[in-house]
Amino acid sequence: MSAPHVVVIGAGSTGSATAHDLALRGLRVTVVERGEVASGTSGRNHCLLHSGGRYCVTDQESARECIAEARILDRIMPDILERNGGLFVALNEPDLAFKDRFMEGCEVCGIPAREIPIQTALKMEPFLNPAALAAVEVPDGVFEPFHFCLAFLATAKANGAVVRTYTEVMELVTEGRTVTGVRVRDYRSGVSATIGADIVVNAAGPWAGKIAAMAALAVPVTPTPGVMVTMDCRLNNMVLNRLNRPSDGDIIVPQRATSIIGTTSWVVEDPDRIPIPPQHVAQMLASGQELVPAVGQVRVRATVAVARPLVTKAKADSRDVSRTFECFDHSADGLEGLVTISGGKTTSSRAMAQRAADVVCSKLAVPAPCTTQATPLVSYRSFYR
Amino acid sequence: MTEEAASIDLEVLRYRPGEQARLENFSVVVAAGAKVLDALDTIWATQDHSLMFRRACHHSSCGACAMRINGRERLACITAMADAAQEHHPIRVEPLHNLPVVGDLVVDVAGFFARMTASDLVITRTAEPELPVSVDRLPPPLRLRQVVVAEDLGRFTRFESCIECGICVSVCPSMAADDGFLGPAALAGIHRTREATRDPMESAHLLALADGDGGVWRCHSSFECTASCPQAVDPAGRIMSLRGQIVSRRWGRLWRR
Numbered sequence: 001m002s003a004p005h006v007v008v009i010g011a012g013s014t015g016s017a018t019a020h021d022l023a024l025r026g027l028r029v030t031v032v033e034r035g036e037v038a039s040g041t042s043g044r045n046h047c048l049l050h051s052g053g054r055y056c057v058t059d060q061e062s063a064r065e066c067i068a069e070a071r072i073l074d075r076i077m078p079d080i081l082e083r084n085g086g087l088f089v090a091l092n093e094p095d096l097a098f099k100d101r102f103m104e105g106c107e108v109c110g111i112p113a114r115e116i117p118i119q120t121a122l123k124m125e126p127f128l129n130p131a132a133l134a135a136v137e138v139p140d141g142v143f144e145p146f147h148f149c150l151a152f153l154a155t156a157k158a159n160g161a162v163v164r165t166y167t168e169v170m171e172l173v174t175e176g177r178t179v180t181g182v183r184v185r186d187y188r189s190g191v192s193a194t195i196g197a198d199i200v201v202n203a204a205g206p207w208a209g210k211i212a213a214m215a216a217l218a219v220p221v222t223p224t225p226g227v228m229v230t231m232d233c234r235l236n237n238m239v240l241n242r243l244n245r246p247s248d249g250d251i252i253v254p255q256r257a258t259s260i261i262g263t264t265s266w267v268v269e270d271p272d273r274i275p276i277p278p279q280h281v282a283q284m285l286a287s288g289q290e291l292v293p294a295v296g297q298v299r300v301r302a303t304v305a306v307a308r309p310l311v312t313k314a315k316a317d318s319r320d321v322s323r324t325f326e327c328f329d330h331s332a333d334g335l336e337g338l339v340t341i342s343g344g345k346t347t348s349s350r351a352m353a354q355r356a357a358d359v360v361c362s363k364l365a366v367p368a369p370c371t372t373q374a375t376p377l378v379s380y381r382s383f384y385r
Numbered sequence: 386m387t388e389e390a391a392s393i394d395l396e397v398l399r400y401r402p403g404e405q406a407r408l409e410n411f412s413v414v415v416a417a418g419a420k421v422l423d424a425l426d427t428i429w430a431t432q433d434h435s436l437m438f439r440r441a442c443h444h445s446s447c448g449a450c451a452m453r454i455n456g457r458e459r460l461a462c463i464t465a466m467a468d469a470a471q472e473h474h475p476i477r478v479e480p481l482h483n484l485p486v487v488g489d490l491v492v493d494v495a496g497f498f499a500r501m502t503a504s505d506l507v508i509t510r511t512a513e514p515e516l517p518v519s520v521d522r523l524p525p526p527l528r529l530r531q532v533v534v535a536e537d538l539g540r541f542t543r544f545e546s547c548i549e550c551g552i553c554v555s556v557c558p559s560m561a562a563d564d565g566f567l568g569p570a571a572l573a574g575i576h577r578t579r580e581a582t583r584d585p586m587e588s589a590h591l592l593a594l595a596d597g598d599g600g601v602w603r604c605h606s607s608f609e610c611t612a613s614c615p616q617a618v619d620p621a622g623r624i625m626s627l628r629g630q631i632v633s634r635r636w637g638r639l640w641r642r
Binding site: 034035036037038039042043044047079080081082083084116120123124125126127144145146147149166168185187188189190228230232233234235236237238254255256257258260272273275276294297298299301302303304379381382383384385 | 418440442463488499
């Protein structure tokens with residue numbers, strides 16, 4: 001008898017990592033993605049490999065998850081990360097007053113953090129605001145989201161998975177109260193077809209609600225965009241964060257030859273249509289200059305807005321929603337054969353995949369354990385073969 | 386940045402293998418400051434989900450959205466709609482040359498990536514000793530400042546300038562004439578890897594590859610790659626430098642005889 005077949009909807013970071021995990025456990029996997037790999041939220045994310053420092057006071061569950069996952073990613077994809085660390089910088093008295101709570105939060109969450117003399121910080125980051133009052137170093141990093149997803153998918157393909165890009169899910173196929181596959185339109189061939197599945201994993205990020213709605217289900221995933229402004233040159237080597245609670249425009253992530261200022265946060269209905277509010281761009285440039293005054297002398301290369309898939313837990317302010325993830329087995333809603341994995345960060349996508357694959361394997365009575373923590377990924381370049 | 390939105394026309398090459406290619410017209414309302422990729426995203430979201438184009442980061446780091454805009458190879462994510470419309474209206478959008486077309490604007494990069502693999506180029510490199518780092522051939526906006534890293538912190542790294550977008554392959558006349566040519570990006574990759582590696586065996590192997598059948602001698606020195614590279618990698622300059630290294634190694638051998 002052949003192995004069970006799982007269809008994963010979405011080739012962003014979550015779907016890519018889930019396909020990799022399931023393929024490693026010996027399942028047959030087909031990924032369907034309506035566009036290119038990482039053409040949705042994952043591609044346009046801030047590229048920050050979180051140490052967890054950003055959440056160590058306000059969301060310690062996410063912070064612990066981040067530091068654990070960053071260490072694992074360092075082992076399984078070391079060649080495609082910039083690991084230059086990050087600084088949390090105090091610019092005023094309230095920031096300074098936050099420092100003790102920050103250090104305590106880092107210690108509680110197991111995030112290595114140390115205060116470095118401000119003169120040392122300014123030598124390392126010569127464009128940092130010279131009026132900075134304190135700097136704490138943490139092991140933040142940077143990735144390139146497209147290559148991040150390609151590396152997971154290339155490894156999944158090496159283990160037998162099939163990845164169908166430009167293939168959109170039009171409906172979930174059900175028999176009684178069980179999902180038995182997906183009806184897709186393949187835009188390469190123009191042909192519609194049904195792909196049978198023992199289980200369908202909904203890894204559609206902020207579009208997860210649209211997939212669930214095909215089975216008349218609701219998932220508490222709120223598309224919550226943020227604006228990021230990419231500058232025309234690289235002004236910093238380390239990730240520069242404001243030493244305070246997470247807020248708008250308080251982080252500059254360097255990447256390749258750019259510096260990316262982020263971000264804001266609001267809620268939209270349709271993640272396919274996100275007009276960029278011009279005042280958000282102005283706000284990013286203004287707060288970016290507080291951390292790095294030279295931002296004001298550099299041209300903008302690109303502005304992007306994309307929706308995070310936040311799993312809501314009935315709190316009004318989107319900044320207060322935990323950035324951790326949830327896995328929903330929809331048998332709890334009376335529908336078998338469908339699992340939704342959503343929320344989280346790109347940094348935690350491997351852990352999200354592990355959770356989703358655990359649920360899938362338990363439903364299919366597949367005993368194989370997760371081995372993604374210790375499996376180095378193959379080169380992203382081997383995805384296109 | 387203003388908030389005014391304008392309607393702009395594009396003609397986009399539509400194609401599926403086995404079918405006749407044709408140009409299809411679209412009108413799209415985009416905000417001031419919008420890029421060509423934003424327009425394609427809007428067409429896709431509001432008019433036609435069957436439009437195939439590659440995209441991911443939207444800030445010129447992933448290399449996915451390289452295409453021909455008004456006949457010139459560019460990254461759609463950093464090409465302003467307003468500028469493109471001024472050049473030619475409707476804005477014409479077509480896939481890259483010299484790579485097989487999968488559908489519409491999507492090209493198959495498998496062969497290209499295989500050549501990049503042969504070049505041994507790794508994506509992370511040692512960072513420059515100074516900031517800012519700028520790779521788009523604009524004059525440096527700021528005076529360079531030295532970066533001093535404490536010894537116990539090791540060295541800073543950054544991703545390579547080459548984003549493997551395929552633009553240099555599309556513009557290369559030698560590539561158009563010759564399937565076996567490694568091409569500008571891979572040869573530039575060989576040059577970069579030889580700069581970075583400390584392994585003499587790897588270095589010698591790569592120089593032999595550059596001197597081989599698909600290597601630097603097939604380049605017709607048109608310098609189109611260097612002129613078009615959005616990341617100022619200067620593939621043609623690197624190919625010329627590899628030629629010099631090959632020749633000087635040969636002379637060195639003659640002297641030693």
